[in-house]
Amino acid sequence: MTVYREVAQALRNARRAVAFTGAGASTASGLPDFRSSRGLWRQFPEALASRETLEHALEERYEEMRAFYLWRLENLKKVEPNPVHRILARWEGEGLLQGVITQNVDGLHQRAGSRRVLPLHGDLGSVRCHRCGRRYPPEALEKGPCPACGGRLRPNVVLFGEELPRDVWDEALTLTLQADLMLVVGSSLEVYPAASLPRLAAQAGKLIIINREPTPLDTQAFRALHQDAVEALQAIDKELLRMPPSS
Ligand SMILES: [Zn+2]
Structure with missing residues (x-):
């Protein structure tokens, strides 16, 4: 058999x-996967996906994180x-x-x-405000910050350092x-x-x-x-x- x-x-x-x-x-x-030789974390620093960056980084670092997720959202639109x-x-x-x-x-x-x-x-296809928790469609990440409270927007995924x-x-x-x-x-x-x-x-x-x-x-x-x-x-x-x- x-x-x-x-x-x-x-x-x-x-x-x-x-x-x-x-x-x-x-x-x-x-x-791409994350940890193989061509994986995402071989090409990008893991800090792009960390709570630390989201909460404490200066605007410039947060912008890199936002660009990283916008790029991944863009990739998602192309796949089946x-x-x-x-x-x-x-x-x-x-x-x-x-x-x-x-x-x-x-x-x-x-x-x-x-x-x-x-x-x-979590789910890359949805976005929420890290401060007030309001949910937004993924396009909101292009504009940001949160229209309601001014907080940083983020993908609805589990970042490094989160439960x-x-x-x-x-x-x-x-x-x-x-x-x-x-x-x-x-x-x-x-x-x-x-x-x-x-x-x-x-x-x-x-x-x-x-x-x-x-x-x-x-x-x-x-x-x-x-x-x-x-x-x-x-x-x-x-x-x-x-x-x-x-x-
Ligand atoms: Zn908010």
């Missing part, structure tokens, strides 16, 4: 499977969901997945049709604790606290990891596939289509 068939079988047999995705799920859409997003959305629709927990802020799972998406690190949104985290944790299978796609599983969810899932049930590079949780996984996410998901999907529907 091929590893794809084994994974397909495990998915089919699971009662409450959940997906967990990272930057590697979106690279096929043309978005790829087969990874589409297959995961379809599996959810077929009842094979309960939902998607994601480290990504690009909104591509939602655009592909996934209904239950838990974006642990994860409580409500999203709680729901993701519940989903993880109930899961008998977690399918990790395109995450190096090195960023915490997000990576503590697959760690928990491995203790409670089966963990399946699809990532180009080895991860620290590979030894705890039922299967770890070191390959391209699109290729792997398409191969698993093909096996699922060959199987008789579960009763």
Whole structure:
């Protein structure tokens, strides 16, 4: 039996499977990841995404941060969901997945049709005032500051030095604790606290990891596939289509 068939079988047999995705799920859409050799944090200083800069930097540094996020928003307009997003959305629709927990802020799972998406690190496609919390459409970041209070505008993502949104985290944790299978796609599983969810899932049930590079949780996984996410998901999907529907 091929590893794809084994994974397909495990998915089919699971009662409450959940997906967990990272930057590697979106690279096929043309978005850069963060920590590989061509990743975003090899090209830009992490200070562009820190609460420290937002709260304490002089105007010039804050302007760099604003330009960085405007550039990323601009990139987001040019990309489309790829087969990874589409297959995961379809599996959810077929009842094979309960939902998607994601480290990504690009909104591509939602655009592909996934209904239950838990974006642990927020959503790049919305903007809020850091001082008063008012929400604005992404275009507001071009103008800034906050028309209501004069505060600095920011993307609605989790910056370095900030905590994860409580409500999203709680729901993701519940989903993880109930899961008998977690399918990790395109995450190096090195960023915490997000990576503590697959760690928990491995203790409670089966963990399946699809990532180009080895991860620290590979030894705890039922299967770890070191390959391209699109290729792997398409191969698993093909096996699922060959199987008789579960009763
Ligand atoms: Zn404000």
